[in-house]
Amino acid sequence: MRVYDRERQEWAGGRRERLYHPDQYLDLPRQRRVLERTGVVLAVVGVCFGVWAFAWKDEPEPPPAATTSQGESAPAETGGSDPADSAPEDSPTVADAGSGVLPDGYEEAQDEEGFRVAVPTGWSRESSASQFGIDIVNYRSSDGSRRLQIFQVMEDSPYGSLQAAQTESTKLDGYELIELTEISSSPYAAAEHEYRASEIAGESDTGSVRHVIDHRFEASDGNRYALVAYGPDNADATERDLVDTAVTWFCPPDTTCPTPAG
Known part of the structure; x- marks a missing residue:
């Protein structure tokens, strides 16, 4: 196939055709290896992208912070409880203990x-x-x-x-x-x-x-x-x-x- 050499303003053929289309003249085994490696790289990239997309989609969102009646965030609970909070309402007080008989x-x-x-x-x-x-x-x-x-x-x-x-x-x-x-x-x-x-x-x-x-x-x-x-x-x-x-x-x-x- 002949091509037109714009720099020289003439038609080129033979050796010049190979200079303008070098990929057409590579040997076939090398072309196969290039295609195989390209396919492997694309497959790995596709798997990684799929895993990332699946994990991102299913990740649960953090629960919203509890709010008070004024809309402010409620303080976090601490471990343990105050024994006084669990005392029965009818427990005797110090004043009761001092009453005389x-x-x-x-x-x-x-x-x-x-x-x-x-x-x-x-x-x-x-x-x-x-x-x-x-x-x-x-x-x-x-x-x-x-x-x-x-x-x-x-x-x-x-x-x-x-x-x-x-x-x-x-x-x-x-x-x-x-x-x-x-x-x-x-x-x-x-x-x-x-x-x-x-x-x-x-x-x-x-x-x-x-x-x-x-x-x-x-x-x-x-x-x-x-x-x-x-x-x-x-x-x-x-x-x-x-x-x-x-x-x-x-x-x-x-x-x-x-x-x-x-």
Whole structure:
């Protein structure tokens, strides 16, 4: 086949034809190898592309982040849980654990003079004017054999007040001192005068010996008070129970006090 040589502007033939169409004159074995290698390369490329396309198509999308009611992303949960979150709603609280329980046979009394005290259930109340502080208040048993007296103390210290009272008590018929002491275990200053006598001011003269515990103390309001228990001298612990319970539950006027622990 002859071709036109534009550079020379003439028709070329023979050797020049081979220069313009060299691929037509390659040997056949070489052409086959070229075609085989090209086919292998194309096959490998096709397989790779297919695998990639299949994996990309089936890959799951990440779930959307949880949002709050305002549309903000919610914080991720952390491992474990707060034990307080799993506690039952009716679990006792610290405040519940501190609630007090009155001894059997006692009741809480919010007195007209403003103080709180605990007295035996069913006791009657009477009062009289005092030269200092609140009125003198007496709670008395129905048979009249026992009495709890509350009043405010004028002296600066409970022990000094009892020393003065003890001097007067020695004038009573049948007076016998059991103990006159300061109480160091009390959170505030306190002292106690325990004695026997057959004559007691404010009591009818029966001729029988009476047992008295006179407990004087400084309260949380900074004032001093007396809680005095009177009863028959029969060697029981009733007067001691009266005083101890009254002291535990006593709260001075115009003061907020916690409920005693049970």
